[in-house]
Amino acid sequence: MNVFVLGGTGTIGGAIVVELVRRSHHVVALSRSQTSDKKLMALGAVPRRGDLTAPKDWAAFAVSCDAIIQVAATFGDDMGDVDAEAMSAILNVAGDQPKPVRLIYTGGCWLYGETGDEVATEERPFDPLPSFAWMVSHAEKLLRAPNLITAVIHPAMVYDAVDGGVFHRYISAAKAGQPIEIWGSSKTRWPLVDSADLARAYCDLMERPDLEGHFNAVAEEGVAVGEIVSAVVRAYGSQVEPVAVSADEAIAKNGAWAKGPTMDQQMSGQKMRASTGWEAQVTDYRRSDVFKTAVI
Numbered sequence: 001m002n003v004f005v006l007g008g009t010g011t012i013g014g015a016i017v018v019e020l021v022r023r024s025h026h027v028v029a030l031s032r033s034q035t036s037d038k039k040l041m042a043l044g045a046v047p048r049r050g051d052l053t054a055p056k057d058w059a060a061f062a063v064s065c066d067a068i069i070q071v072a073a074t075f076g077d078d079m080g081d082v083d084a085e086a087m088s089a090i091l092n093v094a095g096d097q098p099k100p101v102r103l104i105y106t107g108g109c110w111l112y113g114e115t116g117d118e119v120a121t122e123e124r125p126f127d128p129l130p131s132f133a134w135m136v137s138h139a140e141k142l143l144r145a146p147n148l149i150t151a152v153i154h155p156a157m158v159y160d161a162v163d164g165g166v167f168h169r170y171i172s173a174a175k176a177g178q179p180i181e182i183w184g185s186s187k188t189r190w191p192l193v194d195s196a197d198l199a200r201a202y203c204d205l206m207e208r209p210d211l212e213g214h215f216n217a218v219a220e221e222g223v224a225v226g227e228i229v230s231a232v233v234r235a236y237g238s239q240v241e242p243v244a245v246s247a248d249e250a251i252a253k254n255g256a257w258a259k260g261p262t263m264d265q266q267m268s269g270q271k272m273r274a275s276t277g278w279e280a281q282v283t284d285y286r287r288s289d290v291f292k293t294a295v296i
């Protein structure tokens with residue numbers, strides 16, 4: 001398939017590009033710099049210069065492809081507005097195509113809010129972290145669009161063998177001999193998935209246009225943050241005790257998004273497994289390469 005990737009240089013997008021290329025898809029990815037051009041070419045994709053904030057420059061090309069994968073995010077205050085404009089631009093031109101376009105859109109575990117002892121399935125009503133609430137309405141709009149065949153993936157917390165992903169903050173502190181900060185309670189659970197497994201989930205879903213709707217991508221339903229920190233401490237032989245930082249303190253210092261890692265969450269990947277046959281290869285984060293290979 002001809003696939004256009006938005007965000008192909010990111011933690012999730014980079015792994016998706018690798019997997020798409022491995023499956024012999026032809027991958028073009030949006031790139032906003034020479035550095036990103038080089039990174040994408042090294043992964044086997046063709047960079048197409050453009051910016052997420054200027055979608056008129058690339059939307060017509062995007063819908064001329066067989067599939068679009070949206071994993072780009074600016075993470076600024078304008079994140080929702082930029083995504084809205086980009087997705088509207090795609091919607092505006094998708095109707096010009098002779099056939100509907102396959103779109104894989106990205107949500108996330110933080111859209112389910114705090115789940116506590118419940119394991120969130122796709123049936124659970126969304127209760128998003130306010131700074132990511134826009135994702136829910138954008139997803140619904142895309143799912144309703146007649147000229148798009150949309151599936152929305154909700155990744156668990158993603159760790160990555162290249163940049164550490166959600167473990168990055170812990171690994172970099174351990175490597176620098178600094179105390180690891182645990183935001184909120186050490187009993188807080190995170191659903192987890194390895195970026196390479198997640199990338200296979202994106203590709204499996206992309207290749208199945210008969211599947212629309214919401215799909216969680218999860219390898220481990222909920223792992224306590226305290227356990228993860230202990231594993232990082234062991235892996236790096238850190239001599240420094242982790243420190244507890246309250247959720248309020250973390251938010252005050254880092255911004256509203258910092259509420260996300262303090263939410264106690266469990267999430268099920270059963271629907272993805274049953275409908276696509278996807279299985280995570282790494283079902284225990286301690287057995288992944290992340291602590292060995294992450295370049296931090």
Ligand SMILES: NC(=O)c1ccc[n+]([C@@H]2O[C@H](COP(=O)([O-])OP(=O)(O)OC[C@H]3O[C@@H](n4cnc5c(N)ncnc54)[C@H](OP(=O)(O)O)[C@@H]3O)[C@@H](O)[C@H]2O)c1
Pocket residue numbers: 006007008009010011012013030031032033036050051052053071072073074106107108109110154155156157158159165166
């Ligand atoms: N990581 C997780 O654990 C996780 C979990 C659930 C959901 N998600 C969601 O998944 C999405 C991607 O997350 P991520 O962790 O992969 O993010 P990331 O590593 O920060 O990657 C962001 C991507 O967006 C691109 N981008 C940012 N601003 C751009 C612009 N103005 N024009 C063009 N490209 C631009 C970046 O390109 P450059 O290389 O040019 O900066 C990069 O490729 C986000 O929506 C996030 O909320 C992530």
